[in-house]
Amino acid sequence: MLTNLKELKYFYCFQFSLYKDENTGLITRAKNTMEISSFQDFWLLVQDVWQNGVYGVAVGQILAALTLFFFCMLIRHMFSRFVIARLKSIAGKTKNTVDDEVIDAIEGPLSFIPVVLGVFFATELLTLEGNLAVGADNLNRSLITFTIFWAFYKTIGPISLTFGKLKDIFSTSMINWLIKAMHGLFIFLGVASILEIWGIQVAPLIAGLGLFGVAVALGAQDLFKNLISGLFIIGERRFHPGDWIKIDGVVEGTVKEIGFRTTTIIRFDKAPVYVPNAKLSDNAATNFSRMSHRRIYWKIGLLYDTSIDQLKAIRAAIEDYVMGGEEFAKPPEVATFVRVDSFNDSSIDLMLYCFTKTTDWGEWLEIKERLALAIKDIVENNDSGFAYPSQSIYIENFPDADKAPMPEVLPMETKND
Numbered sequence: 001m002l003t004n005l006k007e008l009k010y011f012y013c014f015q016f017s018l019y020k021d022e023n024t025g026l027i028t029r030a031k032n033t034m035e036i037s038s039f040q041d042f043w044l045l046v047q048d049v050w051q052n053g054v055y056g057v058a059v060g061q062i063l064a065a066l067t068l069f070f071f072c073m074l075i076r077h078m079f080s081r082f083v084i085a086r087l088k089s090i091a092g093k094t095k096n097t098v099d100d101e102v103i104d105a106i107e108g109p110l111s112f113i114p115v116v117l118g119v120f121f122a123t124e125l126l127t128l129e130g131n132l133a134v135g136a137d138n139l140n141r142s143l144i145t146f147t148i149f150w151a152f153y154k155t156i157g158p159i160s161l162t163f164g165k166l167k168d169i170f171s172t173s174m175i176n177w178l179i180k181a182m183h184g185l186f187i188f189l190g191v192a193s194i195l196e197i198w199g200i201q202v203a204p205l206i207a208g209l210g211l212f213g214v215a216v217a218l219g220a221q222d223l224f225k226n227l228i229s230g231l232f233i234i235g236e237r238r239f240h241p242g243d244w245i246k247i248d249g250v251v252e253g254t255v256k257e258i259g260f261r262t263t264t265i266i267r268f269d270k271a272p273v274y275v276p277n278a279k280l281s282d283n284a285a286t287n288f289s290r291m292s293h294r295r296i297y298w299k300i301g302l303l304y305d306t307s308i309d310q311l312k313a314i315r316a317a318i319e320d321y322v323m324g325g326e327e328f329a330k331p332p333e334v335a336t337f338v339r340v341d342s343f344n345d346s347s348i349d350l351m352l353y354c355f356t357k358t359t360d361w362g363e364w365l366e367i368k369e370r371l372a373l374a375i376k377d378i379v380e381n382n383d384s385g386f387a388y389p390s391q392s393i394y395i396e397n398f399p400d401a402d403k404a405p406m407p408e409v410l411p412m413e414t415k416n417d
Contacts, residue, residue: 098159102155106155229278230261244288261276294359296354304387314384321374322338337351
């Protein structure tokens, strides 16, 4: 019977696993045979899935590729730390600091290299065909391109430190604009390169955007006006970041940044003001930071009963104080005047016109304070005084008290409750 069972194994597996006992004539189910056959079928199915699991790629290869990729991720920080430490030790032996700045800047791209290697080795480990092979190749090329342009983008900042010699030709704001333009250029080239890798033609895309750009330009005239105004501001060097400026009817404060569309100005109360470049270009701008001296212009009003000798003595004493002070600029560098200027309604005006050597506002206020105290002392020592607005009323005659009419006294009204 055992021999018959072996001969009928195929029949048992596919014909409900039934057989007829020759001795008893009974039909019974071959349970053990069914279980063995089912297990073998299941195992064949597992082997088929394992070998052709996902898009014809074996599951074992996928697991091996993932394991390799995660291993590269684990050694990512170790790799970047070792490489960067080695590069820093080499750069530390040089005299300039540019290479140190470059190494610090490319730390991010360097730490991304193990990720690129992990993806590359993982895709090489897989048996890919057709579109999958092309997609894996494009992915590797895209990651390498991204890393290269990312490194270029990050190195622009440190390399810009070498632009210091260009400050004699270009202003600081223009150099900052050049750096931003280079950032934008590398971003555009990187995106265009990746698109080309995936078969997307950039030239037709740019041509299509040209028509869209015309429509945008018609609605963005103010944007381009501000952009061109910003170029004129930087080209003409009207002011630079850190300068104290005053734009008539707009704002007064310290320039923080000259942007593509707006300029940020910090008022003296520390409130930032974002002014469109067109307003800065069209309105008169006063740059106080370029002052060589600070002016003091006063009108000193003296009493009308001040004599001529007193006026001369006061004027001479104030002039000697200004001309002898070290904090005041002297002719012919600047103009200095102390003169009797005019006869005002209530005073004889003495004009003081001079300049201080310092342009610092705090120091200028201290000099003004000392000058004011000295002038007060000079005026009082010459027995004169400061006039203030006043009016005098002159009455030619008074009416005769006897002939003057007496005022009429009206009786008071009383209220009855």
